Amino acid sequence: MAAARKKNLRTEDASPSAPxxxxxxxxxxxxxPSAQRVAIASYVLGTEDHPSADQVWARVKERFPMVSRATVYNTLRHFTEKGLLRELVLAEGRQVFDPVMEPHHHFVDDTTGAIRDIPWNALKVAKIDELEGLDVREYMVVVRGVARGARKG
Amino acid sequence: MAAARKKNLRTEDASPSAPxxxxxxxxxxxxxPSAQRVAIASYVLGTEDHPSADQVWARVKERFPMVSRATVYNTLRHFTEKGLLRELVLAEGRQVFDPVMEPHHHFVDDTTGAIRDIPWNALKVAKIDELEGLDVREYMVVVRGVARGARKG
DNA sequence: TGATGAATTTAGACTAAGTCCAATCTTCGG
DNA sequence: CCGAAGATTGGACTTAGTCTAAATTCATCA
Structure with a gap:
């Protein structure tokens, strides 16, 4: 039986984050899909924040106070292994997680550290196939600077 | 008087790494230019290895056993602040240092973790100016995959 | 040349991110 | 119901990065 029913998690509207x-x-x-994993997924698979593991832990603890740090780390690794998440190296001193599995680029804000997605087609990288001696598995453009406007927070 | 002479450092041929x-x-x-800083510079400003701070420390200790870890960290930060080095976020769990100050791209090898430079003009990124709402300070392409051939080590 | 102040280095403590482990709990299939 | 496998927990451990106080070094000035 689905874990959601067994643990009395209410079925909400059919948004992607409904348990x-x-x-x-x-x-x-x-x-x-244990209760802890659904709680973790509820945040990390639906966020655009590119959080670190400890940021995920802090957020999930708000609604699931007993969840342990090791469980969060284990679960994030498991989600990554199972293709639900990507683990990125974009921020100093920590890995960040990104639920968007389709190729895209990233912007890192110098002033806030915030990371945001840039659509794949917003940029074009030419000559990637001409890199000799390299078997390219993936590539992305990392843009750094300052975001202007409303998103500045 | 130049520190090099005061410390009895021999003047070698005029290569960039001569003390x-x-x-x-x-x-x-x-x-x-203290002796420690020259020793650190001798490695880190001439390497293509993109080492971490602790890797720099390990390497410099071979020839300068008393150099302390704090000195290496302090010196790398100082070099970065003074425009001699770049500090990059490319490897999991650590910052790496890059003496090449001109814009370029990077390749990260999946199997070895090795990082290598890709010349700026080997790739073209189009439409970077069309990113709305973003003041771009810098950008680069990060390519991941496997290097073929001699460099594999 | 010696004193002085600033800069640098040192040894090591401390913090935070990430990993690992043993014990316990939970789930599922037989 | 039971046993095995999987998951979670609390916390120890490791490593990268920072910080601090004391000692050392260096440059300047009288």
Whole structure:
């Protein structure tokens, strides 16, 4: 029986973050959908914040106070292994997590440290195939600077 | 008097890593060229390895056993502040240092973790100016994959 | 040449991110 | 119901990076 029902998690509207939809999504990816994992997924698979592991832990603890730090680290690694998340090296001193699996670029704000996605087609990288001696698995443009306007926070 | 002479450092051929040439270069950048700093510079300003701070420390200790870890960290930060080095976020769990100050791209090898420079003109990034709401300070392409051939080590 | 102040270096303590482990709990299949 | 496998927990441990006080070094000035 679905974990969501067993743990009395209410089925909310069919948004991607509804616990039952998430539980099903985890199961489709070969991840057993325990309550802790659904709680972690509820945040990390729906955020644009590119949080670190400890930031995920702090956020999930708000609604799930007993979740342990090791569980969060284990779960993030598991989600990454199962193709639900990407682990990126974009911020000083920590790995960050990104739920958007399709290729895209990143912008890192010098003043706030905030990371945001740049759509794949917003930039074009030419001549990538001409890199000799390199088998390219993936590439992205990392842009650094200052964001202007409303998003500045 | 130049620190190199005071400390009995022999003037070698005029390669960029000759201690005296390095001392002069440090002075030109507003860095007092102590023996420790020249030793650190001798490695880090001439390497293509993109080492971490602890890797720099390990390497410099081979020839300068008393150099302390704090000195290496302090010196790398000082070099970065004075425009002699760049500090990059490319490797998991550590910052790496890059003496090449001109814009370029990077390749990170999946199997070895090795980082290598890709010349700026080997790739073209189009439409960078069309990113709305972003003041771009710098950008680079980060390519990940596997290097083929001799460099594999 | 010696004194002085600033800069640098040292040894090591401290913090934070990431990993690991043993014990316990939970889940599922037989 | 039971046992095995998987998951979670609390916390120890490791490593990268920072910070501090004391000692050393260096440059300047009288």
């Amino acid at each position: 039952q939809a998430l539980a099903e999504r985890l199961e489709r990816h070969g991840v057993r | 005296q040439a390095l001392a002069e270069r440090l002075e030109r950048h507003g860095v007092r």
